[in-house]
Amino acid sequence: VQLVESGGGLVQYGGSLRLSCAASTLILDYYHVAWFRQAPGKAREGILCMTSNGSSTYTDSVKGRFTISRDNVKNAVDLQLNSLKPEDPAVYYCAAHAARVLPAPCPLFDTAYAVWGQGTPVTVSS
Numbered sequence: 001v002q003l004v005e006s007g008g009g010l011v012q013y014g015g016s017l018r019l020s021c022a023a024s025t026l027i028l029d030y031y032h033v034a035w036f037r038q039a040p041g042k043a044r045e046g047i048l049c050m051t052s053n054g055s056s057t058y059t060d061s062v063k064g065r066f067t068i069s070r071d072n073v074k075n076a077v078d079l080q081l082n083s084l085k086p087e088d089p090a091v092y093y094c095a096a097h098a099a100r101v102l103p104a105p106c107p108l109f110d111t112a113y114a115v116w117g118q119g120t121p122v123t124v125s126s
Helices: none
Strands: 003-006 009-012 017-023 031-038 045-050 056-058 066-071 076-081 090-098 120-125
Touching: 003 090, 017 031, 017 090, 017 120, 031 066, 031 076, 045 066, 076 090
Parallel strands: 009 120
Antiparallel strands: 003 017, 017 076, 031 045, 031 090, 045 056, 066 076, 090 120
């Protein structure tokens, strides 16, 4: 297992949660990293990504609410979820692909990424 997500759980609508994607055998500095989510009965959706040089791309549904950031000390990429809405509950996955073979800007479609974590669930309650 090369990517491990953590930080998922139950939070109230309007609340916040911080997810982390830690790498064990990869040096994430050299990878584009993306966060995807999949709700029950729905297709997996790419929501944000960050290139190896720090440029980020967001889908409209999370812009202004979610933030992606790198923690080079932990060799991790974090996802800050704020102002959680009813459409946000899902299993959240991180994915990575070597920057030297995947041109920037980082894409938000899942077939672009070769390495995946196992996912962490986010549940939102009223």
